[in-house]
Amino acid sequence: MTNKDIARLLKETAALLELSGANPFRIRAFSGAARTIERMPQRLADVDDLTEIQGIGKGLSAQIQDILARGSFDVRDELLGAVPPGVLDVLSVKGLGAKKARVLWHELGVTSLDDLEHAARAGRVAELDGFGPRSQTTILDGIATLRRFMGRLRLADAARMAAQLAEQIRDGSAAVRDVQFTGGLRRCLNDVGRVDLLLVTPDGSIPDALPEALQGATKCTKGGLQGAEAVLDSGIRVHLLATPPETAGWALAWSTGPDALRSAFPDSMPGSEEDVFRAAGLSWIAPELRDVPQVATRTHALAALRLVTLDDFQGCLHNHSTYSDGAHTLEEMAIAVRERGYTYFGICDHSQTLRVANGMSPQTVRRQQQEIGRLNEKFASDGGPPFRIFSGVESDILADGSLDYEDDVLASFDFLVASIHTGFNMTREEATSRLITAVANPYTRILGHPTGRLILRRDGYDIDHEAVLEACARHDVAVELNANPYRLDLDWTWVERARQLGVRVAINPDAHSTDQLDLTEWGVRAARKGGLEASECLNALSADDFARWASRS
Numbered sequence: 358m359t360n361k362d363i364a365r366l367l368k369e370t371a372a373l374l375e376l377s378g379a380n381p382f383r384i385r386a387f388s389g390a391a392r393t394i395e396r397m398p399q400r401l402a403d404v405d406d407l408t409e410i411q412g413i414g415k416g417l418s419a420q421i422q423d424i425l426a427r428g429s430f431d432v433r434d435e436l437l438g439a440v441p442p443g444v445l446d447v448l449s450v451k452g453l454g455a456k457k458a459r460v461l462w463h464e465l466g467v468t469s470l471d472d473l474e475h476a477a478r479a480g481r482v483a484e485l486d487g488f489g490p491r492s493q494t495t496i497l498d499g500i501a502t503l504r505r506f507m508g509r510l511r512l513a514d515a516a517r518m519a520a521q522l523a524e525q526i527r528d529g530s531a532a533v534r535d536v537q538f539t540g541g542l543r544r545c546l547n548d549v550g551r552v553d554l555l556l557v558t559p560d561g562s563i564p565d566a567l568p569e570a571l572q573g574a575t576k577c578t579k580g581g582l583q584g585a586e587a588v589l590d591s592g593i594r595v596h597l598l599a600t601p602p603e604t605a606g607w608a609l610a611w612s613t614g615p616d617a618l619r620s621a622f623p624d625s626m627p628g629s630e631e632d633v634f635r636a637a638g639l640s641w642i643a644p645e646l647r648d649v650p651q652v653a654t655r656t657h658a659l660a661a662l663r664l665v666t667l668d669d670f671q672g673c674l675h676n677h678s679t680y681s682d683g684a685h686t687l688e689e690m691a692i693a694v695r696e697r698g699y700t701y702f703g704i705c706d707h708s709q710t711l712r713v714a715n716g717m718s719p720q721t722v723r724r725q726q727q728e729i730g731r732l733n734e735k736f737a738s739d740g741g742p743p744f745r746i747f748s749g750v751e752s753d754i755l756a757d758g759s760l761d762y763e764d765d766v767l768a769s770f771d772f773l774v775a776s777i778h779t780g781f782n783m784t785r786e787e788a789t790s791r792l793i794t795a796v797a798n799p800y801t802r803i804l805g806h807p808t809g810r811l812i813l814r815r816d817g818y819d820i821d822h823e824a825v826l827e828a829c830a831r832h833d834v835a836v837e838l839n840a841n842p843y844r845l846d847l848d849w850t851w852v853e854r855a856r857q858l859g860v861r862v863a864i865n866p867d868a869h870s871t872d873q874l875d876l877t878e879w880g881v882r883a884a885r886k887g888g889l890e891a892s893e894c895l896n897a898l899s900a901d902d903f904a905r906w907a908s909r910s
């Protein structure tokens with residue numbers, strides 16, 4: 358159980374307490390502890406005495422021990438028993454806190470999303486004290502968004518869940534020779550509504566012994582293969598297919614899809630996946646590439662691409678430290694980057710305007726740059742592999758498109774990532790011109806997470822991608838493919854256009870802690886979906902080439 362998981366349970370408990378009208382001090386104790394735990398660099402599970410953490414007394418310490426031991430604690434269990442479960446769904450509607458959800462529950466008897474939608478459509482929400490017609494519309498929009506995202510998983514979460522299921526399936530039945538990811542999961546879609554697994558068994562049948570989560574799965578057949586489908590408690594669908602070893606290559610190709618390729622494949626055949634593509638007159642291509650437009654007519658060209666891999670990476674750019682809102686110090690981050698085999702590290706803490714993320718004042722910038730100088734001397738003389746830190750910043754793009762420091766401060770950085778973090782309420786034209794103004798600023802080197810979207814949480818602001826990418830090409834600015842599984846922004850569908858325009862793509866973990874440095878792999882998958890080659894990836898430059906590029910020399 359990670360700190361995040363524990364914090365989530367404590368926050369949920371705070372919300373449940375608020376829903377049941379509990380004492381505000383009690384509510385604050387849980388929400389305060391959740392915030393502290395979220396920010397702790399150290400794993401809670403490794404802490405001996407929890408009461409040494411600020412804001413955690415004896416009671417909370419015992420409750421956290423319970424969470425670590427059994428995933429919940431008494432107060433939460435009681436509250437979950439007392440509050441109708443659907444009220445928690447109501448809480449997840451954007452703009453509805455526990456206080457409002459409580460009013461809706463007590464005044465209108467709203468205990469589910471359906472109840473809420475009915476009440477809002479009938480105009481009854483607008484009549485409540487503290488709501489009004491505008492918040493009623495916001496609530497209806499929020500419900501529509503939630504419905505769109507429900508029952509879906511971000512790729513990283515789906516992959517984690519699929520790996521667990523695969524292991525349980527292997528452990529549960531000696532007959533299962535192999536379990537492979539397939540379908541949208543194997544194609545590395547941003548998010549999936551179904552987890553697909555392919556089982557290789559001697560006779561191509563689904564084993565009787567399935568993991569507990571899949572008990573009650575219904576048998577089916579797909580493409581002549583035996584299958585089983587189940588819906589997990591979380592609403593996620595799981596789809597198993599079984600194949601005998603002889604046709605495993607065909608079953609993998611067929612089940613991976615998408616339909617555009619599936620329809621070209623023969624009806625089952627022996628041999629490898631490559632053989633199946635060849636039999637269809639196609640070249641084998643990496644699963645990530647199979648969603649490009651008109652894929653069936655393009656496999657020969659796509660097969661010739663030298664797709665970027667994590668091994669091509671020299672530099673890890675756009676990361677945070679305790680100088681702004683990161684959990685680890687600059688030195689801890691740098692050491693963790695070096696340990697991962699990179700030869701350079703870009704630190705890009707937040708700029709001064711972003712107070713919520715402890716953005717850096719010009720004085721803090723100077724202090725950080727002095728520390729970078731000291732660390733670089735140390736790294737150069739410690740006998741380890743070559744390694745250096747570049748002084749970067751993630752500058753907020755202000756409302757008018759300008760950057761967040763005076764020129765003398767901007768000039769002191771080795772490179773600058775420009776991103777929007779505030780003022781999302783813009784028209785497409787406003788957002789596009791705000792971004793283009795920032796891209797045209799000579800200090801900007803990378804355009805950070807261009808749309809601000811959070812997958813399965815919020816859509817980004819609408820932008821004219823074509824115009825923004827053209828501006829990047831004109832000003833030799835790289836576009837970021839932010840590798841955080843929530844972001845994957847630039848979306849992979851625009852990577853091909855960036856390549857055509859000669860815009861370099863920077864795949865950045867935007868790490869706020871050392872373990873988040875590993876998020877880069879999700880960005881690599883998304884970039885590969887768009888056909889990105891190593892030579893087009895900013896992070897593949899050597900440290901010297903990156904330095905030259907960054908300084909426009």
Ligand SMILES: [Zn+2]
Nearest residue numbers: 751776805806
């Ligand atoms: Zn950012």
Ligand SMILES: [Zn+2]
Nearest residue numbers: 675677751867
């Ligand atoms: Zn960032």
